[in-house]
Amino acid sequence: METKNSTRLWKSYQKEIADDHYYYARSCIRQNFFPASEKVFLKILQEELQKDIYDDPHHTTCTGIAYHSDIIPQETTATVIARHFALMTELGYENLAISCVTSFGLYTELLETWKHFPEEEAKIRELLWKATRREFSIPKNLAHSSDIIFHNREEINNKSKRRLVNAKTGQPLKVVDHIGCHYAKLFPEKGIGGAEFPYVLTGMVESWGGQVIDYPERRHCCGFGFRQYLVMANRGYSVSNSKKKFDSMAPYEPDFIVSNCPGCSMFMDKWQYTIAEMEGTTYGKGGYGIPVLTYEEMAGLVLGYDPWDLGLQMHQVSVEPLLDKMGIDYSKPNKYKTQQPNSFPKKPLKLMV
Amino acid sequence: MWGYKIITTNQIDYDKNNRAIRNKILALEPSLRICIACGACTATCTAGNLTPFNIRRMNVLLQRGEYDDLKSELGKCMLCGKCTLVCPRGVNLRNLILKTRETLLNDECHVL
Numbered sequence: 001m002e003t004k005n006s007t008r009l010w011k012s013y014q015k016e017i018a019d020d021h022y023y024y025a026r027s028c029i030r031q032n033f034f035p036a037s038e039k040v041f042l043k044i045l046q047e048e049l050q051k052d053i054y055d056d057p058h059h060t061t062c063t064g065i066a067y068h069s070d071i072i073p074q075e076t077t078a079t080v081i082a083r084h085f086a087l088m089t090e091l092g093y094e095n096l097a098i099s100c101v102t103s104f105g106l107y108t109e110l111l112e113t114w115k116h117f118p119e120e121e122a123k124i125r126e127l128l129w130k131a132t133r134r135e136f137s138i139p140k141n142l143a144h145s146s147d148i149i150f151h152n153r154e155e156i157n158n159k160s161k162r163r164l165v166n167a168k169t170g171q172p173l174k175v176v177d178h179i180g181c182h183y184a185k186l187f188p189e190k191g192i193g194g195a196e197f198p199y200v201l202t203g204m205v206e207s208w209g210g211q212v213i214d215y216p217e218r219r220h221c222c223g224f225g226f227r228q229y230l231v232m233a234n235r236g237y238s239v240s241n242s243k244k245k246f247d248s249m250a251p252y253e254p255d256f257i258v259s260n261c262p263g264c265s266m267f268m269d270k271w272q273y274t275i276a277e278m279e280g281t282t283y284g285k286g287g288y289g290i291p292v293l294t295y296e297e298m299a300g301l302v303l304g305y306d307p308w309d310l311g312l313q314m315h316q317v318s319v320e321p322l323l324d325k326m327g328i329d330y331s332k333p334n335k336y337k338t339q340q341p342n343s344f345p346k347k348p349l350k351l352m353v
Numbered sequence: 354m355w356g357y358k359i360i361t362t363n364q365i366d367y368d369k370n371n372r373a374i375r376n377k378i379l380a381l382e383p384s385l386r387i388c389i390a391c392g393a394c395t396a397t398c399t400a401g402n403l404t405p406f407n408i409r410r411m412n413v414l415l416q417r418g419e420y421d422d423l424k425s426e427l428g429k430c431m432l433c434g435k436c437t438l439v440c441p442r443g444v445n446l447r448n449l450i451l452k453t454r455e456t457l458l459n460d461e462c463h464v465l
Contacts, residue, residue: 236357243359278359
């Protein structure tokens with residue numbers, strides 16, 4: 001086999017990730033569906049890794065949902081993102097850490113557009129000045145927050161209190177990794193491993209003791225797609241794509257799914273309930289589903305954090321089977337300690353919770 | 354209730370399709386093996402001129418082991434035999450359709 005050029009080829013799937021001093025751009029939907037993930041990310045960076053990262057309360061949506069739904073024009077999106085660059089510049093930061101893959105894709109798309117069409121950048125600078133009297137510098141480094149966890153995976157491993165292994169058998173946990181399309185399919189060279197050889201989550205899993213499953217539909221979209229879920233009649237397309245992935249991964253009996261995309265995490269979690277209710281299919285053992293974690297939640301478990309402080313009680317699919325496999329000692333009564341009495345939703349008919 | 358539904362995939366999974374029935378039918382009418390999919394049968398088909406019936410498509414479904422779709426196609430054939438007359442390879446399509454009907458009818462899982 002020809003291996004002379006393999007190092008050079010693999011270099012095209014690498015990216016530079018800043019080591020410190022980040023301006024943090026939060027995600028719209030993660031704060032609602034996986035509210036602890038971003039908090040845990042900040043905690044890991046600030047307290048575990050002693051990094052400087054600024055969580056700006058003035059930061060807003062990137063408008064990605066509206067942009068990809070054809071509701072607002074690109075100029076509006078570009079001006080909103082330019083404002084984020086301006087906030088970052090005013091605070092003296094040059095490295096952007098982005099929580100959402102759609103924001104990551106959009107920021108990257110914008111910078112690429114300006115590289116090829118400088119007149120567009122000049123136009124947006126003018127629009128931003130007219131609207132807000134702000135100016136900005138182009139970020140030196142643009143990284144998705146999963147890139148940053150990947151970058152520090154060995155340091156996290158050194159501080160780990162748990163491993164991604166089955167506590168009873170000692171075998172590595174079988175993990176399905178799922179990268180968001182907007183992370184590596186828009187600009188493959190901006191994602192670690194590109195779209196063909198996704199490595200950002202795999203690298204974390206392997207460092208922390210787990211084993212990634214390379215199943216047939218590994219690179220398939222979860223089906224989320226903004227226009228799919230916004231229009232109710234189109235949601236069948238979304239759930240059918242998720243089902244295609246579940247059907248493909250199920251024979252490998254994964255212990256959990258990890259994703260770096262807000263939408264993928266949410267839909268792969270929630271659609272398991274929908275599929276169970278619609279046709280009675282469940283993908284875990286004993287009528288349970290396959291737990292879906294964000295990479296921060298996975299890192300938090302490895303670092304020994306309490307599962308309920310990580311927000312795992314917010315998931316549709318119960319995570320207890322996974323916690324039991326990892327030998328994590330958790331309190332059952334504490335799972336819903338912040339929930340108001342008599343405010344629990346009805347239990348699903350098919351999916352065990 | 355939901356306002357949407359799970360769409361059946363178009364993916365052809367040869368690991369799941371039961372090709373034993375296809376092999377049985379091919380044994381009963383082996384001439385299908387020399388079909389070059391020219392479509393002369395479909396072009397001349399009387400039923401095909403009046404309905405969406407398509408013999409070439411039916412042959413493809415049979416080769417793939419997609420019997421559910423094949424079942425609904427078979428009933429449209431009027432057994433006139435013109436397809437057999439025009440076939441440049443001499444495939445006995447009329448007999449093929451008869452044997453396919455018989456085989457699927459005899460299979461409890463594939464009642465026409």
